[in-house]
Amino acid sequence: MRRFKNVRLLALLLLAALLLIRCGTENPFQPTRGDNEVWIQAAGFDPKELTVTAGTTVTWTNKDATDHDVTSGTPGNFTTAFQSSPLPLHQGETHSATFSKSGRFPYYCQKHTSKVGTIVVQ
Numbered sequence: 001m002r003r004f005k006n007v008r009l010l011a012l013l014l015l016a017a018l019l020l021i022r023c024g025t026e027n028p029f030q031p032t033r034g035d036n037e038v039w040i041q042a043a044g045f046d047p048k049e050l051t052v053t054a055g056t057t058v059t060w061t062n063k064d065a066t067d068h069d070v071t072s073g074t075p076g077n078f079t080t081a082f083q084s085s086p087l088p089l090h091q092g093e094t095h096s097a098t099f100s101k102s103g104r105f106p107y108y109c110q111k112h113t114s115k116v117g118t119i120v121v122q
């Protein structure tokens with residue numbers, strides 16, 4: 001009886017996993033934002049300011065249908081303080097950069113310069 005229950009549970013879990021996989025381009029196994037992750041939403045970078053410790057790798061994920069980029073610096077003032085995304089990110093694509101030194105690192109989207117964010121490294 002117990003064995004039969006386990007088989008039913010397994011079948012149910014398998015069905016749930018299959019349903020999740022069918023749910024579009026987003027990673028179904030990561031429904032919430034990670035600690036060192038910034039989501040690029042239609043409204044802007046989320047969170048707008050992210051605080052991490054030195055040595056942390058931050059990952060940006062484009063959650064919007066529109067292409068966006070992650071450019072180190074402030075609008076019109078590109079810097080090489082950290083690795084910018086080489087190309088615009090399509091929906092679902094990610095870009096990562098490692099922050100080894102402490103400080104405030106502003107960034108923006110070149111296509112939509114009202115979209116700005118800051119990584120604070122402690």
Ligand SMILES: [Cu+2]
Pocket residue numbers: 067068069109110111112115
């Ligand atoms: Cu953009």
